[in-house]
Amino acid sequence: MELGLVGLGKMGGNMRERIRRAGHTVIGYDRNPDLADVGSLQELVDRLQGPRVVWVMVPAGAATQSTIDELAELLSPGDLVVDGGNSRWTDDEKHAEELAAKGIGFVDCGVSGGVWGLENGYALMYGGDKENVAKVQPVFDALKPEGDFGSVHAGKVGAGHFAKMVHNGIEYAMMQAYAEGWELLEKVDSVENVREIFRSWQEGTVIRSWLLDLAVNALDEDEHLAKLRGYAADSGEGRWTVEAAIDNAVPLPAITASLFARFSSRQDDSPQMKMIAALRNQFGGHAVESTK
Numbered sequence: 001m002e003l004g005l006v007g008l009g010k011m012g013g014n015m016r017e018r019i020r021r022a023g024h025t026v027i028g029y030d031r032n033p034d035l036a037d038v039g040s041l042q043e044l045v046d047r048l049q050g051p052r053v054v055w056v057m058v059p060a061g062a063a064t065q066s067t068i069d070e071l072a073e074l075l076s077p078g079d080l081v082v083d084g085g086n087s088r089w090t091d092d093e094k095h096a097e098e099l100a101a102k103g104i105g106f107v108d109c110g111v112s113g114g115v116w117g118l119e120n121g122y123a124l125m126y127g128g129d130k131e132n133v134a135k136v137q138p139v140f141d142a143l144k145p146e147g148d149f150g151s152v153h154a155g156k157v158g159a160g161h162f163a164k165m166v167h168n169g170i171e172y173a174m175m176q177a178y179a180e181g182w183e184l185l186e187k188v189d190s191v192e193n194v195r196e197i198f199r200s201w202q203e204g205t206v207i208r209s210w211l212l213d214l215a216v217n218a219l220d221e222d223e224h225l226a227k228l229r230g231y232a233a234d235s236g237e238g239r240w241t242v243e244a245a246i247d248n249a250v251p252l253p254a255i256t257a258s259l260f261a262r263f264s265s266r267q268d269d270s271p272q273m274k275m276i277a278a279l280r281n282q283f284g285g286h287a288v289e290s291t292k
Contacts, residue, residue: 001138002027004044006067007057007085008035011111014118015057015084015143022142041070051078053136057111060087060236068095077103080135082126084109088240089165092127092158105132108157110164111143121145125152125167127159162244169241169255171211172234176258178215186224195219232262 001024005016008030016026029044030036038044045052052075056067064087071081081099083092087108096106106128113122122143126133133140133153144151154163185194199216202208222228238259245252280286 001025001053002048003136003139004029004048004052004054005057006030006041006044006054006071008032009057010115011113011117012057014115015055015111015122018118018121019139019142024138024142041067042074045071045074050076051080051135052076053080053082053139055082055084055109055136055139057084060085060091064091065095068098072099072102072104075099075102075104078105080105080107080132082107082109082136082139083161084111086110086164086168086235086237087161088236089158089162092161096128096157105129105135106157107132107136108160109140110154110160110167112164112167117143121150123150123167125154125160125163127154127161127163128157165237165240165244168235168237169252172238172241172258172262173254174209174211176254176261178211182215195223230265232265234259234262238262 003019003024003026005012005019005026005028008016008028012028012030013035016028019026026037027044027047028035028037029039029041033039038047044054048054054071054075056064056071058064058067064083064085068081068083075081081095081104083095083106087095089108092106092108095108099106108127110125111117111122112125113120122145124140124144126140130153140151152163154160182194182198185191185197191197195216198212198219201212202216218225238255242252242256242259244250245256277286277288281288
């Protein structure tokens with residue numbers, strides 16, 4: 001089949017290649033002309049035969065909104081837009097309604113796989129009507145990993161991005177657990193080879209995972225992570241997961257704590273810890289450290 005792909009960055013560029021390897025035609029557009037097959041969205045739409053399928057792979061928020069707004073004016077009734085970026089699920093219904101008013105279908109798709117997806121395949125979680133999903137199913141089949149799993153029709157519009165959001169929330173908590181265990185092992189004098197302990201866990205343990213494999217890769221490159229600053233950004237999906245938990249009265253203590261741990265990583269001199277140190281000094285005479 002033919003596919004228009006908008007956004008050819010680290011993920012989008014590799015996805016274009018994997019889809020092409022499966023025998024499909026992909027016409028890609030990116031604001032960077034060195035990456036693009038065409039010079040504009042107009043040219044991309046003109047190059048595709050109807051009914052068209054255009055996959056949007058750009059940053060969530062304003063970039064996605066402007067792209068969908070422009071496609072709404074360029075596409076025809078019966079065409080389909082897939083949002084494969086990390087959009088917030090609450091935006092999907094709005095986008096679906098905007099496009100439906102012009103007779104254009106919409107599917108949201110959460111995509112996981114990162115820079116490894118070209119070779120290993122991408123885990124896909126998509127939401128939308130069965131009829132619209134069927135139009136893009138050959139592309140889903142091309143992108144997914146080999147085997148029976150790695151791809152799911154999660155439900156209605158918005159379900160794909162909601163599932164991907166929860167996936168990323170779980171990822172936050174898993175990474176935090178590995179990080180805390182690593183720090184504790186590094187802290188104890190009797191433990192002499194933390195890297196090899198992590199490596200030993202890759203076989204036969206209940207905590208083995210791809211994240212553990214990646215942790216070992218990182219430790220092989222920099223055994224004590226001395227080259228890295230202890231700072232971790234958050235993509236937004238961790239926040240959205242916690243907000244959704246509050247809206248639905250679902251307790252998420254591990255995921256919430258892992259998000260807050262990211263915030264604390266951005267404080268070289270934590271204001272909260274200043275207050276805690278002051279209180280401990282006041283009630284117990286515990287020593288405090290001066291900034292001078």
